[in-house]
Amino acid sequence: MNLFNRVLGREGPSKxxxxxxxxxxxxxxxxxxxxxxxxxxxxxxxxVISQYMEIDDASMRVDLSGSNNSVALVAxxxxxxxxxxxxxxxxxxxxxxxx
Amino acid sequence: xxxxxxxxxxxxGVGKTTTxxxxxxxxxxxxxxxxxxxxxxxxxxxDVVMGLENRIVYDIVDVVDGxxxxxxxxxxxxxxxxxxxxxxxxxxxxxxxxxEQMKGLCEELKQEFDYVLVDSPAGIxxxxxxxxxxxxxxxxxxxxxxxxxxxxxxxxxxLEAEGKEGPSLVINRLRHHMVKRGDMMDIEDMIDILAIxxxxxxxxxxxxxxxxxxxxxxxxNKNSLAGRAYRNISRRIxxxxxxxxxxxxxxxxxxxxxxxMGFSSK
Ligand SMILES: Nc1ncnc2c1ncn2[C@@H]1O[C@H](COP(=O)(O)OP(=O)(O)OP(=O)(O)O)[C@@H](O)[C@H]1O
Ligand SMILES: [Mg+2]
Numbered sequence: 001m002n003l004f005n006r007v008l009g010r011e012g013p014s015k016x017x018x019x020x021x022x023x024x025x026x027x028x029x030x031x032x033x034x035x036x037x038x039x040x041x042x043x044x045x046x047x048v049i050s051q052y053m054e055i056d057d058a059s060m061r062v063d064l065s066g067s068n069n070s071v072a073l074v075a076x077x078x079x080x081x082x083x084x085x086x087x088x089x090x091x092x093x094x095x096x097x098x099x
Numbered sequence: 100x101x102x103x104x105x106x107x108x109x110x111x112g113v114g115k116t117t118t119x120x121x122x123x124x125x126x127x128x129x130x131x132x133x134x135x136x137x138x139x140x141x142x143x144x145x146d147v148v149m150g151l152e153n154r155i156v157y158d159i160v161d162v163v164d165g166x167x168x169x170x171x172x173x174x175x176x177x178x179x180x181x182x183x184x185x186x187x188x189x190x191x192x193x194x195x196x197x198x199e200q201m202k203g204l205c206e207e208l209k210q211e212f213d214y215v216l217v218d219s220p221a222g223i224x225x226x227x228x229x230x231x232x233x234x235x236x237x238x239x240x241x242x243x244x245x246x247x248x249x250x251x252x253x254x255x256x257x258l259e260a261e262g263k264e265g266p267s268l269v270i271n272r273l274r275h276h277m278v279k280r281g282d283m284m285d286i287e288d289m290i291d292i293l294a295i296x297x298x299x300x301x302x303x304x305x306x307x308x309x310x311x312x313x314x315x316x317x318x319x320n321k322n323s324l325a326g327r328a329y330r331n332i333s334r335r336i337x338x339x340x341x342x343x344x345x346x347x348x349x350x351x352x353x354x355x356x357x358x359x360m361g362f363s364s365k
Contacts, residue, residue, distance in 0.1 A: 013281025018245050019288055025245075026252050026292065 020069065027071045031064055038062050045075060054081040101132070101209040104216050104336075105234035109250030111221030113242045114271035117307060119218040120148045121318040121326070122238075125333025127182035128318070131213040134173065134183040136204075138230040139220040140195055143187035150177060150314020151184055160188035163200045169207055178319070183212075193225045198232035205233025214336075223257060231258065237266035238298060243273055243284040252293055267298035269332065274303045275346045286343075299332035301325050302346050 031037050042062045049055055056078040065074045106119045116139075123135045137145035140160065146152040157172035162185070169185075176182035185208075188195060208215045219230030231237065237258050241251040251268070258266050270289060277283035290297050304325035310317040317326035318333070324346075331341045 015278075015281045015284050015288070018284055019292070022245050022248055022284075022292055025249055029249065029253060030256065 024066065024069070024071055028064060028066065038064075045077070049077060051083075052086055053079050053083060056080055101211075101213045101215055102236060103205045103209055103234045104214065104236045104238060105219055105231050106216060106238045106240060107219035107227060107230060107254055108221065108240040108247070109223065109254040110241070110247045113247050114240050114269075114301070115221075116144045116148050116218050117311070117317075118238065118240050118269055118271065118301075118329070119216050120145060121316045121329035122333050122336065123182065123214070123216045124149075124176075124179070124316040125318050125330055126214050126216075126336065127176065127179040129333070129337060130181070131337075132181040132211065133179075133214045133216065134185060134208050134212045136185045136208070136215060136217045137187035138196075138201065138217050139226065140187045140229075141189065141192045142220065143189050145218050146174075146184060146186045147314065148311055149184055149316065151186075152314075155186050158186045158188040159204070160191050160195045162204065163196050169204070193220070193229065196229055198225075198228050201229045202233040223253065227254075227257075231261060231263065234263065236264050238269055239266050239293075239295070240269045240271055241289070241293075242271050243278075243289060248284070248289060248292060255293060255295060265296060267296045268293060269298050269301065271301045272303045273300050273346060279347075297343075298335060299328060300343060300346065301328045301332075 042060065045062065046055065046057045046060065050057075059078055061074075061076045063074050065072050106115045106122075108115050116137075119135055123133050127133045135145055135149070136159070137143050138159070139145070143158075146155055151174050154174045157167040159172065161167045162169050162172045173183040173185055176184065185204075205215055205217070215233075217230050217234055220226035239251050239254055241247045255266055268290070270286060273286070274283055278285045286297065286300055302324050304317065304323055306317050306320060306323040307325050310320065310323070310326075316329075317323045318329040320326045324344075328344055331344055334341050
């Protein structure tokens with residue numbers, strides 16, 4: 001907002017506000033329209049994460065959480081155990097990576 | 100065999116009926132056989148916008164209830180021999196017609212006509228379900244406002260779920276001077292957000308009100324900016340590649356003077 005507008009008490013162009021609000025509301029709308037959306041996403045997450053750690057998929061939660069100007073995908077995934085083999089493997093990879 | 104195109108929006112009052120009347124008239128101007136179907140049962144409007152309200156004998160509910168044959172309910176336009184209207188019933192409600200009946204009706208109409216344009220009611224309930232039932236294509240009308248675009252997005256999702264061909268967008272009531280000063284979303288913003296094809300842009304135009312007063316679609320008036328934009332849309336529907344019309348034609352000083360003095364050309 002420039003000084004001129006601020007002195008006059010005018011706010012900036014409202015189009016950017018409209019676009020931003022629309023973007024956020026559509027994130028919620030599009031996900032909300034399909035109840036399966038988050039379920040399918042959750043199953044995919046379980047599949048991928050299970051390769052690295054043993055998780056408690058029964059009490060896992062995946063949700064959208066919104067604040068004023070952002071929407072976040074929030075996943076709460078209780079871990080039961082981390083797979084040891086993979087840790088060793090990633091460490092070995094780290095060592096062989098040339099600097 | 101013709102094609103069935105539904106004009107829909109989600110939000111009410113954004114210009115579905117105006118768009119249906121103008122595009123339909125435009126297609127008829129180019130010599131196509133066109134029928135306009137008013138599927139807004141209980142709130143019929145298309146007859147008035149077309150200036151045909153005094154000629155109605157039977158309506159769409161009479162047809163599905165078997166009180167009359169389809170041909171008997173079709174009203175011939177005043178100006179074009181191959182333009183017809185199938186009016187909605189005014190006294191019944193949306194449930195008087197089912198999506199299956201609507202589908203059957205559209206099937207029958209597209210045997211006879213090149214274009215069957217269905218004017219949808221607002222909302223996403225049965226009236227909307229009826230309107231899209233027999234349609235292969237959809238035109239989504241929206242205005243450059245948050246609520247209208249949001250509803251358009253919802254409708255696009257619903258059409259997708261129904262397996263309808265990619266819908267196209269008409270942006271109505273664009274006010275160029277507001278876009279210019281950054282107080283209205285522009286064409287690009289909306290296409291970007293909705294991610295669908297643009298069919299055309301209609302400027303805000305006082306002449307739309309005049310034309311509805313008279314019952315003569317604005318497309319018949321070459322001096323109307325909205326009318327010219329509708330003309331372009333109807334040509335695009337026929338497959339012509341028509342560039343977007345420049346909308347930055349603010350009324351000239353002379354025009355503004357004329358209007359001030361009451362000599363308006365419109
Ligand atoms: N481009 C325009 N410029 C000025 N006025 C317009 C324009 N388009 C539509 N209008 C006006 O907006 C009002 C609503 O238009 P219309 O009836 O076509 O909307 P609709 O989507 O069919 O509404 P409904 O949801 O009630 O069926 C009418 O009074 C019409 O004259
Ligand atoms: Mg209407």
